[in-house]
Amino acid sequence: MRDPSTPFRRIPSVDEVLKTAPALAAIDRFGRPSVVDAVRAALDDARHALGNGAAAPPPAEEVAAAATRRLEAESRLRARPVFNLTGTVLHTNLGRALLAEAAVDAATAAMREALALEFNLADGKRGERDDIVRDLLCALTGAEDATVVNNNAAAVLLALNTLAGGREAIVSRGELIEIGGAFRMPEIMARAGATLVEVGTTNRTHEKDYRGAIGPQTGLILKVHTSNYRIEGFTKEVPAKALAEIARGAGVPLVNDLGSGTLVDLTRYGLAHEPTVAEAVADGADLVTFSGDKLLGGPQAGFIVGRRELIARLNKNPMKRALRMDKIRLAALEATLRLYRDPDRLAERLPTIRLIARPRDEIAALAARLLPALAVAVGPGYQAAVTDCASQIGSGALPQQTIPSAGIAIHPARGRSGGALAALAAALRALPIPVIGRIEDQAVVLDLRCLEDEARFVANLAGLSLGKGV
């Protein structure tokens, strides 16, 4: 038993705390069971504080306030919006493409209301969900037919399993990519039930290498866009067109995995040329696979476009059902693809293109406007300055190319410890809308290419709390 004269005896009881005004307000917001749990946790903290030498226990109101703060922190969504100031427009860890307003509206309607999803409004009969985007995809790519699945990894898996399950798939050694995580081409092949036949060498693959590998067991030839690296120097790859001729001559399908795949010529926006889906189709690939949430700027999706009889075989594979798209993303996808019917206005309507094409001078002017507010927010322990940045598209699109951009670099003031930089990055991440920059040359760099809501950014900074003496 504790000595009754100790402060432990004066810690309020759970019931006392629950009767206070702040606790009653919290019960209104969060419900009684959650508040009881939070009050118990806050009382545990108070007991620990006393054990560590605190002079007196907190009054009941203070315990209730602590419990409320705990509940507020817990009730914040894990999947919550952040400011992506990494300089990478399509950041896989931050959700890749931002959707166009038209796509957001379509997705919202699809969530709230019943949808003509697998229902043909013309004749009242059952329809196919892919019909929603099939004609659009064919029109935009020049392909005969199209199907949609969960993402491009699923598209590749479905194509391999359908055309090369129990058979061989021929790939150049220079194209055996790893995209990230567990997406490695040899492993996808194995899971698809296809036997990988590697041809050529890491840096050079010739037409004769492919010809020599084709045999009675060949299910398909796979060409993979080396989206996240480039092999340079003494290199040789067989262009898609020549590969299509070899495939056609041997009577085996050619599948071209474009990865990002764009529907417009990016040179329009001052970028290097990235092969378009229409070009890949015109070059003779029997199937072309690409992503929905990379350069295309839509929701997560995987497309397979190409020859009608092959698409029909993919659609009959039971795997297709397991990999299909949901109604919310299909609705967003249709609205996104429709924007491509008016390419001249794409840059104003599609955030991915708008952000990639955003002029450096506009971003630099934004940086100059924000600098004073940031300098005040970080306080005298840090120095903020406008800086040049090099943005990236990300998600494996044009890995070699950076886009000139501008931002703000924040350095710890002279004489501060090494922890000051990490403390700043952590404080920015702890804001109501977390700010995600990158650490570079002993500074936190905020590339402002993807910052569009200036007022919201400034208001958010008011919550910045940098502990003293780090």
Ligand SMILES: *Cc1c(COP(=O)(O)O)cnc(C)c1O
């Ligand atoms: C990104 C990429 C994939 C995977 O696409 P997800 O849509 O992320 O599943 C596959 N192949 C290539 C070449 C890629 O660049």
